[in-house]
Amino acid sequence: MSFLIPCPHCGPRSVYEFRFGGEARKRPAPEADAAAWAEYLHVRRNAAGVQTEWWFHRAGCRQWFQAERHTVTNHVRRAFRVEEETGRDAL
Amino acid sequence: MRFEFNGTPVEARPGDTVASALYRAGQRVFSRSFKYHRPRGLLCGAGKCPNCLMQVDGVPNVRVCVTPARDGLVVRHQHAYPSLDFDWLSLAQRFDAFLPVGWYYKTFRSHALWRAAEPFIRRAAGLGVVPADPAGEYEHAFRQADVAVIGGGPSGLEAALAHAGAGSEVVLVDDQPELGGHRRYRKRAGPEPTDLIARVRSHPAISVLAGAYCFGLYEGNLLGVVQPAPHARCRERLLHLRAAHVVVATGVYEAPLLFPNNDLVGVMLSTAAQRLIHLHGLPPGKRAAVIGRGVRAEEVLADLRSAGVETHLLIAPEEVERAEGAASVSALRARGERFPCDVVVVCGHLVPDAGLLSQAGARLDWNAQVGAFCPAGLPPTMSAAGEVTGAGLSAAAPLPAPVAPHKRAFVCVCTDATTQDLCDALGEGFDHMETLKRYTTTTMGPCQGRMCQLNAIAVCARQTGRGMQETGVTTSRPPNPGVTLGALAGPRHHPIRRTPLHHQHADRGAVWLDMGEWKRPRYYRTAASSDETTCVRAEYAAVRQRVGLIDVSTLGKLEVRGRDAGRLLDKVYTHRFSDLAVGRARYATLCDDHGILLDDGTISRLAEDRYFLTTTTGNLDFVEQWLLWWLAGTGQHVHIANVTGGLAAVNLAGPLARDTLRKLTALDLGSQAFSYMACRQAEVAGIPAILLRIGFVGETGWEIHVPAECGPDLWDALLDAGREFGIRPFGVEAQRLLRLEKKHVIIGVDTDALTTPYEAGLNWVVRREKEDFIGRHALSGSPRSPRRESLVGLVVEGEQTPEDGSAVMINGRPAGRVTSARFSPHVGAPIALAWAPEAKAVEGARVEVRIRGRAVTARVTLEAFYDPEGARLRA
């Protein structure tokens, strides 16, 4: 009920219909080196600016998608379905 | 119409507010000030200042100047003892020299001194008293519009018509009982917009919410609007109004001028006097001194005269020396003269009511011409119309005006901060508006800065030599005006989930346990006993010796289907499932990439492309979303359906479970044909069912899932079939004891947010040889605990059972905790699951458990307390 997210399936809806899934990040391949895994597990960009992130439309289509949001203004620039594997975050 | 004020009846006329009726009845003192308990009278007459706060029908801090008088209201004064006219604590003002700004910071300079003084200061604090009445009906409503117009004055009405004319659907919100804005009481400022009002009222695309106030503008143009008493059974309704465009036409409000004794009873703002005259037919006094200049002051003077009030000539703000009077104003001193009067009418600063705009990110720029901070840089989804933009205003008095520090020139009427206080604070270095505000508490009282902000900025600008613009305003925060907790909370709503078997349990005397929204039987009372320990022991005995039946419908249940279902489960769960044979089930655990245990359950393969998953009760949503997440964007062919609500589930367990079930199904239940960890689909009592041969409680048993609507039939059929074997339903408490004897872990009870499968003793569920799964990297190192802790079993010496959460100690130092403890009938001693240092995770090691402050020895055991080989489970 505060800012709106343009769900790619359902259209603009209040953020409180969604569950936040964190920064979209690339999960390293299983054989990737320890540094890549350490970065994935223990570093967050935590951008004060536009961030690509995961959202789940809990009170709507119940689908995961990604959105580009400015984390200072909460303005959502665009939201889109993830067509191929991009990256993951731990919830 | 008649209401009660401090026990005395007061007559009221139609259209009266509580304040206007009291004023007519001769009441002049409406409140006592916060700090010095100075008598205070009507100041703004518009619900903006703190001067008329009273307790109405038990509700504290009600602004009676905007509260419609109603028959039977019970109105009481607050914050004065014994009465408004005589208040003991008004003695405080005699000592104001000892109470400079921040005096409490400087006076009680030790913890002990403050501890001694605080209770006395605290006793004097506060305004209204806590009501005893717990009742209060509130509603929430939701609405969308193309355009929302806030303010029903001429500009708002015009904006509404313009937008409606352009094809928009418009909602007009106005906080007055009738439309028309300031023209209702500023009769000489222009004609009443009767034509505009009629056109707005009749326009099909405009809906009018009159008498409703907007308290905040939030992200995404969400407006919070309160409608008082929308119908007889509702105190307030909170409307969530979302508009594509918002027009703010909130106009201006009037703020006081600074001069000594500017707070005396009888000193009132010009719009308050005009409201009394034009809305209530009340002359504000007998003889008035009017401070002001220009057209507006002339207008006020004319209004007063036509109401029969004797007036002096206009007095310019710069000429004012002070107001005089004891209980109330008796004269105004100006330009060396004394003007006797019983009311001083102040043409104050007109302040654009731009809070909503500034909440939305607009700037407020100082405009010396109009003597106001005017909105600028509006976001594209908003506009402003009318006086809120500063249009048509002229400065009431030059700002920043010369301000002499004075202990009786009140800047903040809410907290009694004076020009002296502000000047002192500025001298101490609190020279930024935000720090000045926090140190002096100016703008932080019930008026939310309306009466004081402009004057405080003026004092700050003057003393620091900075301009008004550079000094700037403080942040505007919603809600503004204030809004009740009741309206915000809305109707009290407590959802409860009942399983399909709920009434079966109720009929059998279930004592309930709340698990999230679910109700589950904790245990069942019987004719013989309703004592928990006795009943649980009997339920336990039934399962261990005969057969028991428990409702497990609250388990999360998911169907995962499709060509790639096995692949997805291999990726997400730590175990492998693509190689699970059809007709088999497997224990399943779920970790995140840090290797933290998130959930557990069972996964059964019903067909090549069809898996049936159970999750813990509380984690269903999480697991479903987790699976969907790891599926998103992979292009895999998997469909996930949450079937929890569609299925009832029971667990039939005990050495005679097979004999019981055999009576109801054609399935071969033999331990070879239907072995441990097998699953089947078959009819039970004529009902299509999924049967899983699993055993959380450690006995031969089946978990049976059937369509929810058939649940009661299955339950009854099983109890009938088991009667000859002494079957008994058992509740969660017996189940917890049974599983504890088996050392079966409950995720979230025995584990926490940092537990890995290794620490929980579940090494066997992690298939590290799998090519990839969530958590593999973290779990691929040594299967040791990063915290060097292990979940172990304990057998406790002595009779006393530890409570859940008791400390595990080594040499008197905390070294772990008990997660679950019960008295075990099988062991004949208290047993527990507990976190202990890894070094103690050795069979037979000794630790101490703290029971009611006493250290008791306990022996570590790594095996299950009951049937460690699992022979009974597999039988």
Add this chain to the structure above:
Amino acid sequence: MDELFQSRRMWRRHELKPHYDVAIVGAGVHGLATAYYLAKEHGVRKVALLEKGYLGCGSSGRNTAILRSNYRTVEGIPFYELSLKLYEQMSAELGWNVLFSQCGHLTLAHNDSGVAGLRVRAENNQLLGVDSRIIYPAEIRRLVPALDVSSGAHWPILAALYHPPGGIIRHDAVVWGYARACDALGVEIHPFTEVTGMETARGRVERVRTTRGDLAAGAVVNCTAGWASTVSQMAGVPLPIVTHPLQACVTEPLKPFLHHVIVSATLHVYVNQTDKGELVIGAEIDPYQSYSFRGTLPTLEQMATYTLELFPQLHGLRVLRQWAGVCDITPDFAPIIGRAEDVVNFYMDVGWGTYGFKAAPGSGKLLAALIATGRAPELLEPFAPGRFRQGRLVGEKAAAAVSH
């Protein structure tokens, strides 16, 4: 008494100098405490506090000013207890009343697992010498008669963790008191001086760029909240932090009726009544990452809903304002304090989540010791920046996360 009538500047203005022994980014309560102890206990007086806004504009002035030390872990309890003790002495030490009201702190449990969670804390608290115990409805009713302890309530109150030394403090007074003391010790406070970048070379921060000019410092300390990631990234130090808003609100004043801090983790709400009579109500962190300081209506509604679950009689009480702060959340809900692993003169005191204010004096004192002596005091070791890579997480998260 003299001081009562004197109007003397609490802290002076200074020109920014080109070099300091220690430059602290963020003049909130953590930065101030660190500077204070550097100057007072270690004689390091060439210290600059660089603050981008007014003094106390960040989380130091936005928190709900609750103090307690009844934490859960053996690492956390003595660490917070140190601060609580320092807060008790603070008024006398600074000659300035910080209005610490040790009114007692109650954490409510509404179900069995909640009670078990409180017991873990009570047991560890008692074993480590912190005054904390579980009390039951009869005693709760006696302490807080206004609370709805009826068994028919939807959220029945089964027990509470009672922590008598806990309470509330005037957060701004702590900032001002520290600032005055720092100023007297020669520490320079630079408000409206935003750090915009850092130059690093050979594993050191060589220069700090600010909106008022550049400077160099022997040690650079990140004491920010909400901007911890941004400032650390300037020094090339990555962090595991995510930033979430945290909201609170305050009501109109009522005659005092509530003399304890009331917290319910299940209901995600905490309530206390100030010495002015206002109720201060706090929420849990917003469910999404953001740096926005705008309050939201749903969170305000949630605070109201849960407050009325506990105090239904307050339905007619008005909220006067709501506000938001931003919190840096770490993976284990414990702070990151110490020297960066790869930048030798860059220190951090960040990741304080929602509990930074409670620990400011202690962490400032310990961090000052680390900076001045090069050795980390034992109490700081569990919070070292390297713990995530080493997998040595602190168990406070367990207390916060096990709510089911």
